[in-house]
Amino acid sequence: MEKELVEYIARSLVDDPEGVEVNRIDGEKSTILELRVSESDVGKVIGKHGRIAKAVRTILSASANKSGKRLVLEILD
Amino acid sequence: MIKEFEGKTEKDAIQKAVSELGLTQDQFEVEILSAEKSGFLFKKGTVRIRAHFDDSQFTFKDERPDLEPENDLEKKLIDFTTNVIKNMGYEAVVTLKEREQEKLIFSIESDNSAILIGRKGKNIDALQLLVNVYESRISEGKSQNRVILDAENYRRRREENLIKIAEKTAEAVIRSKSSKLLEPMNPFERRLIHTTLNDRNDVMTKSEGEGLFKRVRIIYKGSR
Numbered sequence: 185m186e187k188e189l190v191e192y193i194a195r196s197l198v199d200d201p202e203g204v205e206v207n208r209i210d211g212e213k214s215t216i217l218e219l220r221v222s223e224s225d226v227g228k229v230i231g232k233h234g235r236i237a238k239a240v241r242t243i244l245s246a247s248a249n250k251s252g253k254r255l256v257l258e259i260l261d
Numbered sequence: 262m263i264k265e266f267e268g269k270t271e272k273d274a275i276q277k278a279v280s281e282l283g284l285t286q287d288q289f290e291v292e293i294l295s296a297e298k299s300g301f302l303f304k305k306g307t308v309r310i311r312a313h314f315d316d317s318q319f320t321f322k323d324e325r326p327d328l329e330p331e332n333d334l335e336k337k338l339i340d341f342t343t344n345v346i347k348n349m350g351y352e353a354v355v356t357l358k359e360r361e362q363e364k365l366i367f368s369i370e371s372d373n374s375a376i377l378i379g380r381k382g383k384n385i386d387a388l389q390l391l392v393n394v395y396e397s398r399i400s401e402g403k404s405q406n407r408v409i410l411d412a413e414n415y416r417r418r419r420e421e422n423l424i425k426i427a428e429k430t431a432e433a434v435i436r437s438k439s440s441k442l443l444e445p446m447n448p449f450e451r452r453l454i455h456t457t458l459n460d461r462n463d464v465m466t467k468s469e470g471e472g473l474f475k476r477v478r479i480i481y482k483g484s485r
Contacts, residue, residue: 189348196341196395228398235473236394242387246376248350 186255189247190217193240198225214254217244226261265294267309274310282312289314321413323368327356334400335365338408341395342367345388351377363405367392369412378415385410386447423450427457430479431464438481445474454479 187208195201203222208215221229230237237259244255264282268274271293279286294309330336339355346353346369353371360366369385371377378385389410396408409416423446430441443454454477455466465482468475 185348185350189345192344192348193391197391197398231394233473235390239387239390242379242383243345243349243391246349246379246384246387248373250350 186215186217186244186247186249189244190219190240190257193243194219194221194229197236198222198228200225211253214256215251216256216258218258218260220260223261226259229259262314264312264314265309266312267307269307271308271310274308278310278312282314321415321418323358323370323411323414325358325368328358328360330357331360334396334404334406335360337399338365338392338396339367342369342388342392342410345391346371346377353377358411364407364409366409366411369410371412374412378412382415382419385412385415419450420453423453424457427454427479431458431461434464434479434481438483440478440480442469443477443479445470445476447474451475451477 187206191204191206194204194206198204198221200222203220203225205220207218207220209218219229228236229240231239237257241257244257247255249255264278266274266278266281268277275286275291278289278291282289290313292311292313294311296308330339335357339357342355343353346355351371351373353369353373355367355369358366358368369377376384377388379387389408392408392410396404396406400406411417426443430443434441446454451468455468458464458466458479463482465480467478467480469478470476
């Protein structure tokens with residue numbers, strides 16, 4: 185579910201929605217979501233001073249998280 | 262939900278609670294915190310009460326009429342907001358409430374509006390930022406629209422609250438002839454504090470710090 189959330193937001197903001205890929209890595213205490221986008225779109229999901237990335241992380245932390253695990257969003261470039 | 266009120270007498274305090282909460286007296290329980298005292302010397306006695314009420318029936322419903330989305334852009338913005346919230350795991354209805362020049366106001370109605378707003382509006386502000394980024398993307402920079410997301414009249418309630426904070430703090434600063442630093446606020450909130458106190462000549466305001474969330478200091482100027 186969190187994976188779909190990140191995918192949906194990222195696809196809505198980039199020029200190349202096909203290039204959006206989210207990998208979910210379940211750890212013991214935390215879940216890592218790795219977001220990969222096309223090279224030219226990296227700035228679109230990070231934003232000036234990381235504003236967009238920060239907003240996505242805030243949205244993620246406010247989502248109905250049933251696993252109770254900490255959610256970490258990593259943006260790969 | 263619990264809220265405290267103060268008045269000269271018990272009746273006075275209850276009256277204040279009634280008018281501020283917009284409830285009738287039988288809709289909340291009154292707990293008396295400090296009883297009426299015959300004033301000591303010149304000091305007048307005050308009564309503090311605590312009003313206990315059920316906030317499930319106490320909603321801050323946005324009474325503004327819904328506007329029909331008129332164009333593709335408005336429809337897309339409603340869809341985007343609704344979909345993000347749905348993907349967060351909540352149900353919500355998003356409607357257009359105001360259409361001004363270069364400004365669109367949408368309201369989110371949801372059973373989970375408390376979490377969607379977040380502490381000090383943190384979550385609704387994050388969502389609003391994303392919607393604005395999305396808006397400038399789909400309009401390809403052609404529109405100058407600013408999108409505002411609201412829920413349960415949060416924006417207006419927050420504004421009223423900030424004005425109260427500004428005025429209260431200004432009074433405290435004048436009494437102590439010193440200065441006071443407010444909590445970190447975003448640019449809109451800081452602007453509101455500055456403009457609230459702008460036309461006063463007994464205090465001045467100044468922003469301190471770095472980044473998006475600076476803090477406003479209210480400084481005693483003295484009357485000249």
